[in-house]
Amino acid sequence: MTDPTPTPATKRKILFVDDDKFLLDIYALKFIKSGYEVRACDSTELGLKTLRDGYEPDVILADIVMPGMDGLEFIAMVREEKLASKAVIIMLTNQGSSEDVVKAQKVKVDGYIVKATTIPSEVLAEVESIYNRRV
Numbered sequence: 001m002t003d004p005t006p007t008p009a010t011k012r013k014i015l016f017v018d019d020d021k022f023l024l025d026i027y028a029l030k031f032i033k034s035g036y037e038v039r040a041c042d043s044t045e046l047g048l049k050t051l052r053d054g055y056e057p058d059v060i061l062a063d064i065v066m067p068g069m070d071g072l073e074f075i076a077m078v079r080e081e082k083l084a085s086k087a088v089i090i091m092l093t094n095q096g097s098s099e100d101v102v103k104a105q106k107v108k109v110d111g112y113i114v115k116a117t118t119i120p121s122e123v124l125a126e127v128e129s130i131y132n133r134r135v
């Protein structure tokens with residue numbers, strides 16, 4: 001069930017899952033500077049472990065193309081195991097194809113950001129816009 005009280009941006013927890021460590025660092029820095037508590041995972045396996053260990057993020061920002069379990073399979077597992085029940089889920093990816101959007105909609109994501117065309121400050125603004133729309 002969704003928490004009816006939105007978490008203020010300064011206390012919001014965000015989980016990043018992306019196999020690109022360079023991007024992970026850039027986004028983590030951007031969100032930490034904006035007052036978020038950030039957990040950055042460079043694999044879906046680590047992301048799942050973090051959630052199974054009880055981390056309850058307000059936002060999950062996950063890449064799609066990753067080795068092993070991809071981002072959409074990761075979200076499907078999160079849904080199946082009822083992890084991160086209050087989290088707004090946003091896919092962050094280079095794949096802008098309609099096929100991926102359809103797959104992302106199947107696992108009920110709240111938003112979709114094409115990272116190739118989006119700089120970190122725009123990612124932050126877009127995450128906040130999607131979060132505020134959802135809650």
Ligand SMILES: [Mg+2]
Nearest residue numbers: 019063065066
């Ligand atoms: Mg990737």
